[in-house]
Amino acid sequence: MKDMLQRLQRDFNISDITERQLRLTTFHVKKQSAETLLRELRDREGYTHLNFMTCIDYIEDDIFTLVYMLHNYDKKNTLGIHVNISRDDEAMISIHTLWAQAWTYQRELREMYGIRFPGSPRVDEDFCLEGWDQIPPMRREFDTKKFSEERFGHRAGRQSEQPRKHMKVELYPNRGGDEK
Amino acid sequence: MTQLTGHSSALDFAQPEPVDMASGKYVKLWQGPQHPGITGNMSLELTLDGDTIIDCKTHVGYLHRGFEKLMERRSFIQNFTVVCRIAVPEPTFNEYLYSHAVEQLSGIKIPERAIWLRTMNLELMRLASFLMWIGGMSGAFGQYTVPNWTTAYRDFVLDLFEEMTGARIYHMYIVPGGVRAGLPDGFEKRARDIMDGAEKLLDQVERVMFNNAVFKARSKGLGIITPDMIDPYGIVGPNARACGVERDIRKDEPYLAYDQLNFETITGKDSDAYERAYLRLQETRQCISLIRQCLDKAPKDGPFQADMPNVLHWKIPAGETYVKAECTRGEYGYYMVTDGSEFVRRVHVRGPSYTHAIAVMERLAVGNNIADIAGLMVSLHTYPPEIER
Known part of the structure; x- marks a missing residue:
């Protein structure tokens, strides 16, 4: 493990190597080297399983951190590869040719964060949100409360915590709360 | 065990060419989101x-x-x-992994009794989930007796959950720091009785379902997953084990009390719908054995909760973790990032259905008959909510 990380440091200039827990190590790599590094890990180091791919929005630093989680079944090791990309120029090299499932993650990241993955299949098709016309909702600046109030209107809370009273006053005012 | 030889360059990752619908030769059909042959609320856009x-x-x-x-x-x-x-259908795995991630980031160690109660809770969940799945699989091939048996028997397992946790579906039993309660009086005997009954039921299921000529004819050879698909598609759990790939997180990277339980990873040979179904039947039996072992070995007294900070003002140190467990469908994982505040910075939930229901399903469906699509889908054991999160 140590040898591999040293070699990756030399060849790919990886940084911030952190052992998070037993069998989980994370490090950063530059955007330009990420695809080659992932290919190297898959083909030469046995990290053949892409656990998942996701994104963290560090709005205060104006960056997105893409996370590729890879697992080596033989060594029982997991690597979290972090790639910082600018929130303004939110584009990343697609890895759909490395893993047959990667395009689904990229499609979701496109919808939820607005990150572009040029060449990734069906990347601009709606994933979860059909007809979404707001900013990508997983970005930190998207305010779920404000959105729901604007879209669905304000719904007043109950006046009483007593269900019987609530039914009587709010739902069946003309029937005295009697459902018979 | 099948030896994986890394990525096959011959494997076709390309998306299919667009179909010329204007030619009038083809029909588009939507299966779902409301359809008895679909697992949960999702839909398949089929071109026929x-x-x-x-x-x-x-x-x-x-x-x-x-x-x-x-x-x-x-x-x-x-x-x-x-x-x-x-x-x-499997809330317990989410409870466990969320709690485990929080505990790992905040350095909380849970008591021995809680470890065993969590293990038993997870295995009971696996049993309930498999019983429901067997019903779905059988129903997808037109056999309606087995679903009545297994769905009804699942209710006995839910009774156990109700006794143990106070709830039948969303138990909220595994909490950060341990579990909410110990076992009630008489639980062990009732659990053992239900396990005995479940074992007899599974024998009947095997006779009625797996020896049925129609089920065999329709499910054998349907939706074959080959070993070279496993890593590129991220296939895990029984879908991968059914083609001989010996991978089970409970065995490979044991968590909770699994290293103290006696069990072997079950594998198949050709991962078609029949093989996957039969493997799950065997894993259901294995699950009963694991529950019995938990009942035997779990400490009868002692604390079940660690000392916890005031959860209303709980700040967790900055950190990052990925925890995983073997659910009925394979690797289920929680990736959590904290920044030292009272709120989590990011949680990503990795469910096996994410790849099984999309990339794998889209590939396996092509070339099959429309009548087999429901059976194929259930044979992959997918849950849409864990895709959408």
């Missing part, structure tokens, strides 16, 4: 040439409730009421 599927696209989003987003705005303990809803 006669009754043969030539293209399949999975559509999700009918259950999207934005859990991962919601979790960024709620305190750690408030999130606890959200996570169990991510996989409806």
Whole structure:
């Protein structure tokens, strides 16, 4: 493990190597080297399983951190590869040719964060949100409360915590709360 | 055990060519989101040439409730009421992994008794989930006796959950720091009785379902997963084990009390719908054995909760973790990033259905008959809510 990380440091200039827990190590790599590094890990180091791919929005630093989680079944090791990309120029090299499932993650990241993955299949098709016309909702600046109030209107809370009273006053005012 | 030889360059990752719908030769048919042959609320957009599927696209989003987003705005303990809803038939795995991730980031060690109670709770969940799945699989091939048996028997397992946790579906039993309660009086005997009954039921299921000529004829050879698909598609759990790939997190990287339980990883040979179903039947039996072992070995007294900070003002040190467990469908994982505040920075939930129901399903469906699509889908054992999170 140590040898591999040293070699990756030399060849790919990886940084911030952190052992998070037993069998989980994370490090950063530059955007330009990420695809080659992932290919190297898959083909030469046995990290053949892409656990998942996701994104963290560090709005205060104006960056997105893409996370590729890879697992080596033989060594029982997991690597979290972090790639910082600018929130303004939110584009990343697609890895759909490395893993047959990667395009689904990229499609979701496109919808939820607005990150572009040029060449990734069906990347601009709606994933979860059909007809979404707001900013990508997983970005930190998207305010779920404000959105729901604007879209669905304000719904007043109950006046009483007593269900019987609530039914009587709010739902069946003309029937005295009697459902018979 | 099948030896994997890395990535096959011959494996075709390319998306299918668009179908010329204007030619009038093909029909488009939507299976779901409301359809008895679909697992949960999702839909398959099928393009048919006669009754043969030539293209399949999975559509999700009918259950999207934005859990991962919601979790960024709620305190750690408030999130606890959200996570169990991510996989409806198996909430316990979400409870465990969320709690485990929080405990790992905040350095909390849980008591021995809680470890055993968690293990038993997870195995009971596996049993309940498999019983429901057997019913779905059998129903998808037109056998309606078995679903009545297994779904009804699942209710006895839910009775155990009700006794143990106070709830039948969303138990919220495994909490950060341990579990909420010990076992009630007489639970062990009732659990053993239900396990005995479940074992007899599975024998009957095997006779009625797996020896049925129609089920065999229709499920054998359907939706074959080959070993070279496993890593590129991220296939895990029984779907991978059924083609001989010996991978089970409980065995490979034991968590909770699994290293003290006696069991072997079950594998198959050709991962078609029949093989996958039969493997799950064997794993259901194995599950009963694991529950019995938990009942034998779990400490009868002692603390079941670690000392916890005031959860209303709980701040967790900055960190990052990925925890995983073997659910009925394979690797289920929680990736959690904290920044030292009262809120989680990011949670990503990795469910096996994400790849099984989309990339794998779209590939396996092509070339099959429309009548077999429901059986194929259930044989992959997918839960849409864990895709949409």
